Amino acid sequence: DTGVSQDPRHKITKRGQNVTFRCDPISEHNRLYWYRQTLGQGPEFLTYFQNEAQLEKSRLLSDRFSAERPKGSFSTLEIQRTEQGDSAMYLCASSLNSGMSEQYFGPGTRLTVT
Amino acid sequence: GNSVTQMEGPVTLSEEAFLTINCTYTATGYPSLFWYVQYPGEGLQLLLKATKADDKGSNKGFEATYRKETTSFHLEKGSVQVSDSAVYFCARMFSGGYNKLIFGAGTRLAVHP
Numbered sequence: 001d002t003g004v005s006q007d008p009r010h011k012i013t014k015r016g017q018n019v020t021f022r023c024d025p026i027s028e029h030n031r032l033y034w035y036r037q038t039l040g041q042g043p044e045f046l047t048y049f050q051n052e053a054q055l056e057k058s059r060l061l062s063d064r065f066s067a068e069r070p071k072g073s074f075s076t077l078e079i080q081r082t083e084q085g086d087s088a089m090y091l092c093a094s095s096l097n098s099g100m101s102e103q104y105f106g107p108g109t110r111l112t113v114t
Numbered sequence: 115g116n117s118v119t120q121m122e123g124p125v126t127l128s129e130e131a132f133l134t135i136n137c138t139y140t141a142t143g144y145p146s147l148f149w150y151v152q153y154p155g156e157g158l159q160l161l162l163k164a165t166k167a168d169d170k171g172s173n174k175g176f177e178a179t180y181r182k183e184t185t186s187f188h189l190e191k192g193s194v195q196v197s198d199s200a201v202y203f204c205a206r207m208f209s210g211g212y213n214k215l216i217f218g219a220g221t222r223l224a225v226h227p
């Protein structure tokens with residue numbers, strides 16, 4: 001296993017379009033997190049899955065955002081009707097379901113909304 | 115509240131200089147604390163961690179001690195190398211569950227030969 005992977009690495013879209021990102025966690029990890037990182041800032045938590053259950057969503061996650069993890073493996077993050085303020089790096093992380101397990105981060109998907 | 119504050123960058127040092135990057139946090143209780151590093155073009159990597167007061171995390175010559183009296187977790191290295199040039203993020207684990215991380219804004223370190 002080569003770690004957490006994310007696809008695509010870069011996405012440029014026009015305002016108003018919908019985009020979908022994919023995250024493949026480390027195979028034995030049942031915890032999966034999405035974070036968003038804007039330029040010059042640290043990552044901010046968006047949402048958390050334990051297996052296929054979405055257990056927490058940040059207030060940052062407006063109604064235009066939806067995330068799924070249908071089989072408890074890969075996850076998708078969709079943004080509908082994108083806005084310029086959505087431009088950011090979207091990071092996925094996964095960890096084991098035990099105590100303070102380390103979160104392993106993927107390389108991120110950089111979204112640019114024009 | 116729940117926040118992490120770290121010193122603003124960029125920090126520019128010559129090779130073999132001593133490094134300190136300050137980090138303080140606000141929290142209820144005693145959360146686990148972390149330093150992550152992001153090398154150019156790469157994803158976040160865990161550098162070190164400490165899970166309780168007075169613990170010292172260490173890795174690759176970097177150290178940080180969990181100080182509950184000053185709610186701090188400053189990152190130090192005795193002799194930096196050019197290869198240490200990266201962005202360093204201090205983080206704490208949110209006390210409310212699910213182990214989500216709260217990050218500082220990051221500090222860019224540039225080391226020159």
